[in-house]
Amino acid sequence: MTSSQLPCGVRIRGTGSCVPERVLTNHDLSKMVDTSDEWIVQRTGIRERRICDPAREGTFTMSRDALARALDAAKMKGSDLDLIIVGTVTGEMACPSVATRVGAALGAVPAAAFDIAAACCGFVYAINLADTLIRAGRFRAVGVVGAEALSTITDWADRGTSILFGDAAGAAVLVRDPDPRIGCLYQTMGADGSAWESLYIPRHERDIPEKDRANPITLGNLRMNGKEVFRFAVNKFREVMEDALTQAGLDSQSVGQIICHQSNVRIIEAARERLALPPEKLYINIDKYGNTSAGSVGLCLDELWRAGKIEPERPFVMVAFGGGLTWASGVWRV
Numbered sequence: 605m606t607s608s609q610l611p612c613g614v615r616i617r618g619t620g621s622c623v624p625e626r627v628l629t630n631h632d633l634s635k636m637v638d639t640s641d642e643w644i645v646q647r648t649g650i651r652e653r654r655i656c657d658p659a660r661e662g663t664f665t666m667s668r669d670a671l672a673r674a675l676d677a678a679k680m681k682g683s684d685l686d687l688i689i690v691g692t693v694t695g696e697m698a699c700p701s702v703a704t705r706v707g708a709a710l711g712a713v714p715a716a717a718f719d720i721a722a723a724c725c726g727f728v729y730a731i732n733l734a735d736t737l738i739r740a741g742r743f744r745a746v747g748v749v750g751a752e753a754l755s756t757i758t759d760w761a762d763r764g765t766s767i768l769f770g771d772a773a774g775a776a777v778l779v780r781d782p783d784p785r786i787g788c789l790y791q792t793m794g795a796d797g798s799a800w801e802s803l804y805i806p807r808h809e810r811d812i813p814e815k816d817r818a819n820p821i822t823l824g825n826l827r828m829n830g831k832e833v834f835r836f837a838v839n840k841f842r843e844v845m846e847d848a849l850t851q852a853g854l855d856s857q858s859v860g861q862i863i864c865h866q867s868n869v870r871i872i873e874a875a876r877e878r879l880a881l882p883p884e885k886l887y888i889n890i891d892k893y894g895n896t897s898a899g900s901v902g903l904c905l906d907e908l909w910r911a912g913k914i915e916p917e918r919p920f921v922m923v924a925f926g927g928g929l930t931w932a933s934g935v936w937r938v
């Protein structure tokens with residue numbers, strides 16, 4: 605056996621995040637569409653969100669800056685990485701990937717680099733995959749990013765989506781560690797493509813499902829049936845959390861932080877109540893950033909990490925669900 609084939613663990617060495625400076629409040633939105641601060645706060649928990657300045661910001665710049673901060677926190681350089689994975693559905697171009705540009709900008713060439721499209725599950729899919737690849741002995745140091753510039757694909761006249769989304773990136777640097785007890789203890793990733801019509805971004809007329817043909821749709825903009833996604837998310841969140849806790853032998857007391865995709869505060873609260881989880885274990889920052897899709901879990905992780913709330917030895921959980929439809933969980937020990 606070579607040293608890379610020996611059983612190993614995975615250490616999260618550093619985290620980082622990036623949000624644009626520009627703040628869009630509910631009050632600002634109420635001047636753009638027929639809505640109100642009261643409705644948005646009650647139905648979603650969101651008070652404001654960050655929006656890219658398209659002249660100088662986007663998924664690439666946020667991904668680059670989030671990963672640069674994670675590398676700083678890890679006391680590592682881009683050249684230490686041998687793989688970069690970016691979870692996003694708002695990459696500037698289909699080719700090159702965001703990850704390859706991030707690698708070049710951070711001096712990580714010739715690290716392997718690719719994007720994955722798993723919508724709101726982008727960060728959890730990417731970090732689960734990174735753990736698996738490191739444990740398989742193929743990679744030693746991986747930069748993982750979840751990033752989304754949803755403002756670039758939002759129909760600002762559609763109050764069903766424009767009030768919900770925001771822009772952000774979250775990142776982590778993972779390294780191979782000789783202690784096999786640390787890293788991802790349990791993970792799931794799943795998808796049900798038969799329900800894709802609940803949330804999609806059409807490129808061509810032919811992509812638009814029959815049921816939506818009567819409504820005005822701008823190609824390239826995100827289209828969502830909020831009610832359908834809401835129902836799916838409440839049930840799937842509970843199911844995925846129950847499975848993760850059971851499989852990892854944890855309960856509401858022994859588990860640490862539960863970092864869940866910030867979809868809608870009502871979705872998070874519904875699952876929390878059904879699972880009888882204490883409120884202080886379910887982190888919420890949707891009030892400040894809105895739903896940032898693949899950006900949200902990495903952004904929460906970075907805020908908790910920097911606040912010293914991820915306790916060594918006490919496993920924490922990351923969980924997400926969204927377009928595809930997709931879902932994912934990971935139980936981690938640091």
Ligand code: UT7
Pocket residue numbers: 638639640643644647648724763764765767768803829830831833834837866867868895897925926927
């Ligand atoms: O991140 C993963 C993917 N996405 C999600 O997880 C999102 C899941 N879905 C949601 O969060 C919610 O469905 C929304 C926030 C998008 C919408 O909330 P809702 O409680 O499901 O509202 P609704 O669509 O059932 O609409 C309720 C009422 C309707 O009026 P009537 O028919 O009862 O008179 C809507 O026309 O609220 C109206 N409405 C609004 N009113 C003010 C819908 N959007 C707005 C709005 N402002 N922005």
